[in-house]
Amino acid sequence: MGKHVVVGSGQVGSHVAAKLVAQGHEVTVVTRSGSGPEGAVKVAADIADQARLIEVTKGADVLYNCVNPQYHRWLTDWPPMAASFLAAAESSGAVLVMLGNLYAYGPVSVPMTEDLPLSSPNPKFRVRAKMWDDALAAHEAGRIRATEVRGSDYFGPGATDQSYLGDRFIVPLKAGKSVQLIWPGDVPHSFTYLPDVADALITAGTDERAWGRPWHVPTAEPLTFRGIGTRMAELLGRPAPRFSQVPWPVIRLGGLFSPMMRELKHVRYQFTAPFVLDSSAFQRTFGVAPTPIDEAFKATLGA
Template sequence: MGKHVVVGSGQVGTHLARKLAAQGHEVTVVTRSGSGPAGTTRVAADVADKARLIELTRGADALYNCVNPQYHRWLTDWPPMAGSFLAAAEASGAVYVMLGNLYPYGPVTGPMTEDLPLSSTSAKAQVRARMWHDALAAHEAGRIRTTEVRGSDYFGPGGTDQGYLGDRFLVPLRAGKTIQVPYPVDVPHSWTYLPDVADALIVAGGDERAWGRPWHVPTAEPLSFRQLGERMAAQLGLPAPKVAQIPWALVRAAGLFSPMLGELKHVRYQFTAPYVLDSSAFQRTFGVEPTPIEQALKATLEG
């Protein structure tokens, strides 16, 4: 069994740390608050403190970047943390596994594959693209070993209440009330199941075939907000719910008072046209399939 350092204990980091610990690994969870699941060593530290992260990663087999700064703080928070991760990976020799996302691709036509250019013009997306390019350059120079695992919008047990399929979706669903969402309700969209994200990170960290390139998390077929509501309601024995789009003018107005709502305009393109993740490369290479959607929805409702 090996030593694994998981930085971040949010919706992905918690699943990852639990799975690694269940496999018998020594797991250290690093967060600013010192939180983390039982069965792990929990450490309070500032990830931007390069010397501290190097110390904590000493002797590790893998270092997982599962940090998730608030979206409106990416420009300020990510660069110093990214520098710490690279320094720790180089000093320790640990495989650096980055939890990425799809923002750097920008608007696309057709399914997204890992060979798409990171061509988004968004400043925040460019920060994430730069993080991957810097890590890949260090890998190609022989200084570190790295990979990035990218998923679409998350759902599942332990998901954030603020997510698209969190309490704002589930509470009215269970109550038989109208589900209100900020985007069109009938556009196909890929949704990535949280336990599948954790499994993909573990595979990527332990299999050298994963290193030196990005991968997409195994993800089931795309579903619209309306389809998700119908399938979840059926599992609960409820009639199909009414799903309605909040007028965009109201969303924009609310964004004047809420930094998080104000950021929705940057990702609106992901929901106004089909947004489809192709994860066939990971599935084919590692023999890993996404959790069947009905099973994943059932676990989400029970979680």
């Protein structure tokens, strides 16, 4: 058993920490508020405080970056926190496992693989690309051991209200009401199951074959919002749900008042054309597969 430090206790970090505790590891969870699951040591800290994070990670075997600032704060919040993670990984010798995403690839017309360039021109997404570039440079210089694990849009138990398959989708579906979408309902899109994200992060932190490169979380075949809703309704023994879509001009208007809605314009390309994640490299290397989709849907529905 080893010492694992999980920074962040949101929809991914909470799963990672709970799984590690269940496996018998020594687990420390670091958040601003000092929250975390039972069985973990809970530490309240400012992640941008390098000295504090270095202190907390002494003796750690693996350090997980599961932090996720709000999109409109990425340019200001990420650089100092990224510097703290690099400093803590170098000081402690812990493997740095970064929770990444697909934004840095930018718009692509093919299934996304890990060898695609991080070519998004969006300044916020360039911040994420630089974080990985800096970690990889430190890894290649022998200063740290690092890897990044990237998934598509999350769903599953514990998903936040920002999830497109969260309560805004599930609650009306279960109630037999119309499901309101902000994106087209019939465009194929990859969705990544939260427990699979946690499992992939843990594997990446403890298997040296993962270090020095990025990986995609095992993810099921792409589906449409309509297809997902229809299958979920079938699993509940109910008729196919009705769908409505919020007109894009209304969303743009909402962006005048909501920072989160204002950011939707930057990811719109992901939902107006097929957005497909290829996770075959991780599945082949580590001999795992995504959770069967019906099993994942049942857990998401609490069915």
